Amino acid sequence: MNNVADLRFIPSTLRQAQGERNKLWLLTGNPFVVYPQGVGRGCKGHSPQQHTLSLSNHERVMQLLRALMLLLCIGSAHAADTLHLYNWNNYISAQTISRFEAQCACRVVQDYYSDNEEMLAKLAAGATGYDLIVPTGNAAESLIRQRALRPLDKSALPNLKNIDPAFMNTTFDPGNKYSVPYAYTITLIGYNSEKVRNLNLPLDSWAVIFEPRYLEGLKGRVTVLDSQRELLAAALKYLGYSANDTDETHWKQARDLIIRAKPYWAAFNASSYIKELTIGNIWLVHGYSNDIFQADLDAQKAKRGFRILASIPKEGAVLALDSMVLHKSGPRPDLAHRFINFMLEGKNSSELTNLIGSGNPNLAARQYIKPEILKMPAVFPDRKQQTRLEMLHDLDRYQRRVLSRIWTEIKLR
Amino acid sequence: MRRGPWLWAAALAVYAFLYLPLTIVVVYSFNDSRLNAEWVGFTWHWYHVLLDDHEMLLAARNSLFIAVSSSLVATLLGTMAGIAMHRYNFKLLTFMVLTPVAMPEILLGVSLLLFFIQVLNLTLGIVSILLAHITFSIGFVAVIVRARLAGMDDSIFEAARDLGASPWETFRYITFPLILPAVIAGALMAFTLSIDDFVITFFTAGVGVQTLPLRIYSMIKIAVTPEVNAVSTLLMLLTLTMIVLASRFAPDVLKGKT
Amino acid sequence: MSEQRKLSRSVRLTKWLVSSPPFLFLLLFFVAPSAIMVLASFRYPGEFGGLAPLTASDPNILQGLTLETYRFFFSEFIYSYVFLKSFIVALVTTLICLVMAYPVALLIARSPKKSRDLMVLLVILPFASNFLIRVYSWMIILGPQAAFSKMVNGVLGALGIVPVHLLFSPFAVLVGMVYVHLPFMVLPLYTNLEKHDPTLLDAAQDLGANAWQRFWRVTFPLSLPGIYSGAALVFIPVLGMFAIPDILGGTGDMLIGNLIKEQFLSTRDWPFGSTLSIMLTIAVLLIVWLAARLGGRRHYA
Numbered sequence: 001m002n003n004v005a006d007l008r009f010i011p012s013t014l015r016q017a018q019g020e021r022n023k024l025w026l027l028t029g030n031p032f033v034v035y036p037q038g039v040g041r042g043c044k045g046h047s048p049q050q051h052t053l054s055l056s057n058h059e060r061v062m063q064l065l066r067a068l069m070l071l072l073c074i075g076s077a078h079a080a081d082t083l084h085l086y087n088w089n090n091y092i093s094a095q096t097i098s099r100f101e102a103q104c105a106c107r108v109v110q111d112y113y114s115d116n117e118e119m120l121a122k123l124a125a126g127a128t129g130y131d132l133i134v135p136t137g138n139a140a141e142s143l144i145r146q147r148a149l150r151p152l153d154k155s156a157l158p159n160l161k162n163i164d165p166a167f168m169n170t171t172f173d174p175g176n177k178y179s180v181p182y183a184y185t186i187t188l189i190g191y192n193s194e195k196v197r198n199l200n201l202p203l204d205s206w207a208v209i210f211e212p213r214y215l216e217g218l219k220g221r222v223t224v225l226d227s228q229r230e231l232l233a234a235a236l237k238y239l240g241y242s243a244n245d246t247d248e249t250h251w252k253q254a255r256d257l258i259i260r261a262k263p264y265w266a267a268f269n270a271s272s273y274i275k276e277l278t279i280g281n282i283w284l285v286h287g288y289s290n291d292i293f294q295a296d297l298d299a300q301k302a303k304r305g306f307r308i309l310a311s312i313p314k315e316g317a318v319l320a321l322d323s324m325v326l327h328k329s330g331p332r333p334d335l336a337h338r339f340i341n342f343m344l345e346g347k348n349s350s351e352l353t354n355l356i357g358s359g360n361p362n363l364a365a366r367q368y369i370k371p372e373i374l375k376m377p378a379v380f381p382d383r384k385q386q387t388r389l390e391m392l393h394d395l396d397r398y399q400r401r402v403l404s405r406i407w408t409e410i411k412l413r
Numbered sequence: 414m415r416r417g418p419w420l421w422a423a424a425l426a427v428y429a430f431l432y433l434p435l436t437i438v439v440v441y442s443f444n445d446s447r448l449n450a451e452w453v454g455f456t457w458h459w460y461h462v463l464l465d466d467h468e469m470l471l472a473a474r475n476s477l478f479i480a481v482s483s484s485l486v487a488t489l490l491g492t493m494a495g496i497a498m499h500r501y502n503f504k505l506l507t508f509m510v511l512t513p514v515a516m517p518e519i520l521l522g523v524s525l526l527l528f529f530i531q532v533l534n535l536t537l538g539i540v541s542i543l544l545a546h547i548t549f550s551i552g553f554v555a556v557i558v559r560a561r562l563a564g565m566d567d568s569i570f571e572a573a574r575d576l577g578a579s580p581w582e583t584f585r586y587i588t589f590p591l592i593l594p595a596v597i598a599g600a601l602m603a604f605t606l607s608i609d610d611f612v613i614t615f616f617t618a619g620v621g622v623q624t625l626p627l628r629i630y631s632m633i634k635i636a637v638t639p640e641v642n643a644v645s646t647l648l649m650l651l652t653l654t655m656i657v658l659a660s661r662f663a664p665d666v667l668k669g670k671t
Numbered sequence: 672m673s674e675q676r677k678l679s680r681s682v683r684l685t686k687w688l689v690s691s692p693p694f695l696f697l698l699l700f701f702v703a704p705s706a707i708m709v710l711a712s713f714r715y716p717g718e719f720g721g722l723a724p725l726t727a728s729d730p731n732i733l734q735g736l737t738l739e740t741y742r743f744f745f746s747e748f749i750y751s752y753v754f755l756k757s758f759i760v761a762l763v764t765t766l767i768c769l770v771m772a773y774p775v776a777l778l779i780a781r782s783p784k785k786s787r788d789l790m791v792l793l794v795i796l797p798f799a800s801n802f803l804i805r806v807y808s809w810m811i812i813l814g815p816q817a818a819f820s821k822m823v824n825g826v827l828g829a830l831g832i833v834p835v836h837l838l839f840s841p842f843a844v845l846v847g848m849v850y851v852h853l854p855f856m857v858l859p860l861y862t863n864l865e866k867h868d869p870t871l872l873d874a875a876q877d878l879g880a881n882a883w884q885r886f887w888r889v890t891f892p893l894s895l896p897g898i899y900s901g902a903a904l905v906f907i908p909v910l911g912m913f914a915i916p917d918i919l920g921g922t923g924d925m926l927i928g929n930l931i932k933e934q935f936l937s938t939r940d941w942p943f944g945s946t947l948s949i950m951l952t953i954a955v956l957l958i959v960w961l962a963a964r965l966g967g968r969r970h971y972a
Contacts, residue, residue, distance in 0.1 A: 089635070114635075115937075117937045117938070117939075118936065118937065120719075120720060120939065121720065121935070121936045121937060121939050122619065122936075124717075124719065124720040124721050124939055125526065125530055125537060125619060125935075125936075127536070127537065127619050128536055142719055145718075145719065146718075146719045226922075262922075265922075267839065267921065267922055268922045396718070397716040397717065397718055397719075397720075397940070398716075400716075400938050400939070400940060401716065401743065401938070401940050401943060403938075404933065404934070404938040404940060404943075405743075405747065405749065405750075408749050408750070408753065408925065408930065409747075409749050411922060411923060411925045412749065412752060412753065412756070412923060412925055413749075415781070416778055416781050416782065417882070420774055420777060420778055420781075421778065423774035423775075424774040424775045424777070424778040426774075427771050427772070427774060427775045427853075428775065428793065428794075430771070430850070430853075431794070431797045431850075431853065431854075432797065433812075434805065434808030434809055434811075434812055434850065435797055435800055435804070435805070435808055437808060437811055437812060438804060438807065438808045438811065441811065448816060451816075451818075489692075490692055490693040490696055491693070493689050493690070493692055493693050494690070494693035494694075496689055497686070497689045497690040497693070497694075500686075500689075501686050501689075501690065503686075503690055505694075506690055506693065506694050506697075509694070509697045509698070509701060509702060510693065510697065512701070513697075513701055515907065515955075515959065516907075516911075516952070516955060517907060517908055517910055517911020517912075517928070517951065517955065518908075518911060519911045519912075519913060519928050519931055519932070519948075519951075520708075520911060520948050520951060520952060520955075521701075521704075523708065523931060523935060523944065523945075523948050524704035524705050524707065524708040524948070525700070525704050526935065527704060527707050527708055527711055527941065527945065528700070528703060528704035528707050530721070531707060531711070531721075531722060532703070532707060544700055545700075547696070547700070548696075548697070548700045548701055551693055551696070551697065555693070579681060580681060580682055580685040581685070605799070608801075609801045609802060611801075611802055611803055611914060612913075612914065616935070616936075625801075626801060626802075626803055629801065629803050629804070629807070630803055630914070633803065633807055633810070633918055634918070637807075637810070641807060645800065645801065645804040645807065648800070648801050648804065649799060649800040649801070649804065652799040652800065652801070653796065653799040653800075655799075656795065656796070656798075656799045657792075660792060660795075
């Protein structure tokens with residue numbers, strides 16, 4: 001009954017599994033195991049058992065099975081305790097994540113998107129398995145109407161009281177049945193303090209982006225966001241309309257305004273314009289408040305001799321409130337609730353603001369936020385400025401189609 | 414025939430045009446600078462960064478797995494299709510096999526996306542990519558196998574039949590050994606196509622699944638560092654090997670003499 | 672007699688055995704999706720993206736079939752303009768590829784057999800690199816900090832012309848398109864040129880034709896079938912490209928491929944995306960038919 005010989009290979013593989021986890025994973029791991037969807041459902045992490053000579057047959061079989069399962073699950077040993085987060089690029093600090101992982105003894109797996117539309121399109125194309133998503137108001141509205149979200153269990157969120165009431169009870173989610181405010185950004189004007197100094201520009205108005213007489217001096221040094229909704233909203237606000245105006249004639253006026261200004265713009269850009277601002281190639285942008293904050297930090301760190309400042313135009317601007325929501329296909333709503341409650345703590349919420357300068361709807365976070373950031377109107381606008389800010393609503397399918405056509409015309413004419 | 418100096422000059426200029434950009438990619442993968450602008454110094458740094466990049470390794474593993482699996486199935490189905498097209502002159506099958514090859518890839522990607530979501534209700538992931546890759550690879554394998562069969566003398570099959578061999582025996586002892594080089598070449602082509610595919614994978618991958626081309630694409634769009642050069646160089650080496658191997662097995666077909 | 676019948680039945684059985692698996696696979700994963708796409712172009716857009724249902728119990732929900740996407744396509748000129756623009760880009764790319772590919776193909780065809788294989792392999796090898804890498808390489812070369820761009824702008828500056836951005840421009844898109852598709856033009860052209868009878872050229876020379884006349888009157892017309900197949904192999908893929916304008920293009924460089932991609936992955940307007948795809952398919956079929964007609968004509972030297 002010499003069964004020991006058969007099982008001699010198990011300890012070595014287990015040792016390999018512990019010691020050289022990555023290499024083995026690369027060579028033998030089952031690819032079906034490491035993805036958000038389906039991960040963790042059948043795979044439980046087991047710690048390897050000591051191999052002794054005196055194991056009964058039954059125990060040896062169980063050991064073999066456990067080794068096999070470990071091999072199969074090598075890429076996700078703690079798959080059962082994984083939270084799947086689908087978030088914007090660069091929208092959470094790595095420290096916050098590791099602190100949460102330590103606190104809950106679980107793993108956070110992140111996927112990223114750079115655009116609400118991209119996220120909605122991917123979800124519409126059948127992506128499943130996300131516990132937590134961080135959509136902006138209009139995208140959250142769309143998800144709520146699609147009944148794609150799990151209602152929140154408020155009893156698991158005692159820290160909810162930390163949020164400023166001004167940000168609760170939004171039009172897209174009255175009563176906060178599905179969403180909890182996370183952070184907000186304002187889409188505004190950012191500029192290089194030195195380069196625009198002598199140009200006599202009305203930096204407190206969208207005219208500096210749309211009027212050729214001001215753009216003359218800025219030719220080739222201006223970028224605008226490559227976002228259909230955002231650019232249209234800026235143009236509508238400048239023309240005196242609401243950012244949520246859906247009148248097609250107004251849209252056509254906005255379109256013509258944009259086409260007229262386009263020759264002076266360097267590019268439509270939503271990602272690398274921060275870098276261009278920082279190095280001084282671009283002097284004025286239509287951009288997100290946290291990106292401009294970042295550019296300013298980088299410019300100061302590199303001692304470039306200029307500051308990147310932000311200004312909220314007097315005609316008004318778009319406020320994007322991003323909220324945490326639970327997708328109904330997420331396998332771990334319990335972990336998701338823990339994460340939300342964790343993020344509602346003042347200290348945790350403040351980390352993002354301190355890192356990227358995003359607006360913070362959490363009152364308990366104020367004491368942890370750096371004082372110079374608290375004073376920035378672009379990050380914490382005062383009451384008067386707040387009245388000029390609007391949140392975007394979702395468009396219906398035909399409005400989206402018309403907008404797409406207008407955007408094509410803008411790009412091609 | 415004469416190959417005058419002008420012809421040489423023009424042709425060499427075109428060859429230079431073909432190779433210069435790739436040479437720059439390879440050379441700059443060793444450049445000790447974040448910018449792909451001037452040569453600063455030699456370093457293996459970016460290759461180390463590459464090997465530590467877990468997402469990249471995961472993408473590489475997915476690409477390899479998909480390439481191997483899809484090329485195996487595509488070779489099997491493509492060989493059958495090639496034989497059927499040649500032997501039985503099956504017009505409808507010929508049309509179905511060749512059209513995915515001729516159509517712009519975006520059409521195939523988009524129609525598969527629609528099909529997977531609307532009809533199969535399939536969650537996009539590895540399986541959807543696999544099915545998509547097999548679909549476009551079948552055509553290439555079939556063309557290679559059919560070309561090989563067309564270049565052979567059919568009398569050998571008649572002789573076998575006259576001697577009383579059943580179709581299976583004819584296939585096993587005569588056809589298969591003769592077309593084996595084409596089958597292998599087809600398999601290598603299918604492997605190369607799958608590893609390099611971008612457009613179709615882009616539409617059928619969904620979220621959370623990365624392949625090497627998709628990862629390279631997102632790196633190009635978001636943050637370009639010489640790590641992209643490094644992974645490009647390695648990928649080039651791999652597909653280079655595959656193509657050289659394939660050309661050993663079926664030199665005529667790859668030169669376009671179908 | 673009965674043995675012959677048994678044999679033919681087993682042959683028929685083999686025919687179905689061999690053809691069925693690929694046939695069924697392609698039926699399911701090529702023919703069916705194409706049919707779905709055609710159907711989708713006649714449906715309403717889904718409320719939150721995607722497609723509206725074909726039938727629904729609630730009559731208030733938008734359902735069924737419609738021609739509205741086709742009407743939308745033709746309602747304003749902008750979409751036809753995008754197609755036109757893509758056609759022109761494809762045509763220019765094909766012409767440039769032809770001009771660049773011809774010397775190479777001619778050189779290979781006229782070289783001794785031994786070197787021919789090597790030269791052909793040298794043409795195919797760049798094709799061995801990933802498509803995105805080939806596009807990315809031009810990002811490096813045309814970038815504002817690279818030597819080439821600095822040189823060009825230096826020359827332009829000396830002439831008093833405003834510096835240009837080489838990257839993210841129509842020029843970059845064209846360069847990218849030509850670069851990626853050049854091998855596709857070389858191979859069919861070379862295959863054709865290789866078959867030319869050298870004595871024809873000798874005869875022409877004896878009759879007093881100079882080098883250019885020999886080329887234009889003899890070689891070129893004989894190579895037309897090769898040119899047509901090469902042109903088809905370049906024109907059709909360029910029509911459907913979106914990655915090159917996406918990576919190398921500026922703001923105005925939107926081609927039909929980009930538009931289709933946007934409908935599916937951004938606007939979520941799947942019916943309209945399908946309509947655009949159908950229109951692209953029709954365009955491609957027209958080109959193929961044209962190439963077949965032209966390539967089938969005989970030319971006499």
